[in-house]
Amino acid sequence: MLIVMRKDADDNQVAGVIRAVEAKxxxxxxxxxxxxxxxxxxxxxxxxxxxxxHELPGVKDTIPVTRPFKxxxxxxxxxxxxxxxxxxxxxxxxxxxxAGPCAIESExxxxxxxxxxxxxxxxxxxxGAFKPRTSPYAFQGLGEEGLKILAKVRETYGMPVVTEVMDxxxxxxxxxxxxxxxxxxxxxxxxxxxxxxxxSKKPVLLKRGMSATVDEWLMAAEYIxxxxxxxxxxCERGVRTFVRHSRNTLxxxxxxxxxxxxxxxxxxxxxxxxGFRDQVIPLSRASAAVxxxxxxxxxxxxxxxxxxxxxxxxxxxxxxxxxxxVRAIWGLISDMPQAETSS
Ligand code: PEP
Ligand code: MN
Numbered sequence: 001m002l003i004v005m006r007k008d009a010d011d012n013q014v015a016g017v018i019r020a021v022e023a024k025x026x027x028x029x030x031x032x033x034x035x036x037x038x039x040x041x042x043x044x045x046x047x048x049x050x051x052x053x054h055e056l057p058g059v060k061d062t063i064p065v066t067r068p069f070k071x072x073x074x075x076x077x078x079x080x081x082x083x084x085x086x087x088x089x090x091x092x093x094x095x096x097x098x099a100g101p102c103a104i105e106s107e108x109x110x111x112x113x114x115x116x117x118x119x120x121x122x123x124x125x126x127x128g129a130f131k132p133r134t135s136p137y138a139f140q141g142l143g144e145e146g147l148k149i150l151a152k153v154r155e156t157y158g159m160p161v162v163t164e165v166m167d168x169x170x171x172x173x174x175x176x177x178x179x180x181x182x183x184x185x186x187x188x189x190x191x192x193x194x195x196x197x198x199x200s201k202k203p204v205l206l207k208r209g210m211s212a213t214v215d216e217w218l219m220a221a222e223y224i225x226x227x228x229x230x231x232x233x234x235c236e237r238g239v240r241t242f243v244r245h246s247r248n249t250l251x252x253x254x255x256x257x258x259x260x261x262x263x264x265x266x267x268x269x270x271x272x273x274x275g276f277r278d279q280v281i282p283l284s285r286a287s288a289a290v291x292x293x294x295x296x297x298x299x300x301x302x303x304x305x306x307x308x309x310x311x312x313x314x315x316x317x318x319x320x321x322x323x324x325x326v327r328a329i330w331g332l333i334s335d336m337p338q339a340e341t342s343s
Contacts (some may be wrong), residue, residue, distance in 0.1 A: 002038050029228070044071060097297075102308045119221055121327070125159040129143055150163055183205070188208060194223035195224075210238070214254055237268070237272045265327060
């Protein structure tokens with residue numbers, strides 16, 4: 001349930017409603033809006049009788065939330081959320097390009113790629129320091145050394161950095177260095193990790209599990225928001241299907257569905273969906289056209305020597321083309337309305 005406060009409700013009245021919700025054994029999460037505050041009631045089992053809350057000073061209305069996800073839902077917050085990562089904004093009309101190598105391999109490699117992608121117009125830099133690899137014998141990332149290199153990229157090129165956290169053991173360390181914490185496809189339903197991300201003050205990039213439905217993905221975001229972190233950006237990165245011509249199948253329809261169901265920004269990662277370099281630019285154009293709030297792509301100046309995902313990494317000059325084409329498409333669709341807010 002959502003308790004909508006009157007426009008003129010003061011802080012004492014908001015605090016009074018929060019106390020009343022908590023006295024009933026539920027959790028209350030205030031959601032500041034443009035004109036008024038709403039208070040989401042969480043952790044209730046079954047329907048709540050709204051009559052009691054209607055009597056409280058400052059309360060205008062109560063709205064039942066019919067979706068299983070609450071804080072993530074458009075029902076709770078009809079206006080699109082804009083997330084800030086350093087000087088970059090994501091969501092609503094703000095669209096971003098994140099680029100960088102799959103993994104940070106050395107300072108020279110990261111700085112070389114950062115210089116290229118910055119020049120082409122990337123807003124943010126990506127790169128894994130802790131890598132989830134299918135084989136235990138494959139390169140696992142440089143760990144904290146990789147995070148230090150990312151910090152240097154941020155200082156040198158002024159791009160906020162996004163990097164993956166794989167487990168609880170390294171959460172504090174990743175959190176210290178990253179501007180945005182990535183939770184990868186394999187960890188989308190790692191509930192302790194999601195809860196820990198919910199306690200963080202850093203924005204989270206939540207990738208869709210490779211076999212997850214949109215509802216499961218939104219529920220994973222709900223875990224983060226329910227712990228108190230409202231800064232979540234969703235990332236579609238392809239799902240497992242029977243096809244062999246690409247690594248995964250990019251589920252474009254997830255983008256308008258997420259935008260209908262949720263106020264959170266949603267971006268697309270065409271690199272991990274494609275698995276092959278030649279598909280990345282066309283899929284990026286399509287991601288822009290479908291209205292994603294951003295794209296995240298892998299770029300490498302020497303992909304033949306990359307420690308991971310070289311086959312899908314764009315060359316710097318290809319990334320340059322991608323940026324121009326993607327921004328041109330965003331320019332074309334900028335006048336079009338965002339996804340419908342109700343169904
Ligand atoms: C990545 O972005 O580095 C990554 C491993 O992606 P995913 O979790 O989508 O496989
Ligand atoms: Mn990769």
